[in-house]
Amino acid sequence: MAEGAPSTPGRKPSTVQVAQVERAPDATASAGPSESPEKPAKVEVETRALPFLLDFLPLQDAKNTRLSPFFDALRLGRLTTTRCRRDLELLWPPRVACPTCHGEELEWVDLPSRGHLYAFSAVLAGAPLGMESELPFVVGLVDLESVTLRLFGRVVGVSWQECRVGQPVRLETYDAPGGRVFYRFRAE
């Protein structure tokens, strides 16, 4: 999705919830004997916009990216990419120009929705901003059926302890903040 990356003003940012904990006044003071029980910490949750460079989801609408057809199809549950009409090269991620012949005569084609895990890893700590509550999670490289494309993505429906190379997976889409959509793979 490299084409969606350039900075563009006016995009509606996705948001992340940030919890701020206020300590009770006597929490750090040297408590004397027989004081009243410590009050529980007060948690306030506010919603902040994710900083642009930390937002993992690309721009999706036609105003912001020429790859918007990819996201339009994804909203319909279809994974697509571009193929060069001159040399018939199947490109991933989708492009606006062929990296081989530099032509812009590309067509959108559907990709299979099933595949197998070629490799995977588990994210146990240090999740990206906004994904902290999803730890631990699995990410992997998926070989799609009947095409020579290997896609990176989140893998759900299996714990990292039970995940195995060769695991059959199928594509699924999900709603993302800001009215956006993205894909991931579910273990079968």
Ligand SMILES: [Zn+2]
């Ligand atoms: Zn080409």
